[in-house]
Amino acid sequence: MRHQKSGRKLGRNSSHRKAMYRNMVTSLLRHERITTTVAKAKELRGEVERTITVGVRLGDLLDKPKDERTRDEQARYAHAMAHVAKTVQDRxxxxxxxxxxxxRVRKRPGGFTRVVRLGQRRGDAAEMAIIELVDRKIPEADGAGDSIS
Incomplete structure (x- = not known):
């Protein structure tokens, strides 16, 4: 029995799972919306929330230009970048x-992501979902009839 064991194994060993989460966090931050299974989306949500929170905790420091920051502020910024760089692999x-x-999200008290269920995947009937940033920038539609829902 798995009583008091948090987190899903997703049929992977720990190093594979960790690498998958790093890749998915990077992809989500790059595209601001990805499609995956519901189980992976729910697990990814916590990883992304923690990653974004590190940036949000810098507060007003995010608005200051680099040359106006004090030495301590620059050290805090560099430390936060190094901490997040463990997860986000692309500079x-x-x-x-x-x-x-x-x-963009620093005024929110949390809840930076949303998971929307899509239904079952055709090949193996896995429950699919979209995970996206709540206030993502929606790209301009090029043609008529294009809608993002």
């Missing part, structure tokens, strides 16, 4: 998190 996405996403 471009790391900077996107601190310069775009964290300032």
């Amino acid at each position: 471009e996405i790391l900077h996107k998190l601190f310069e775009d996403i964290a300032p």
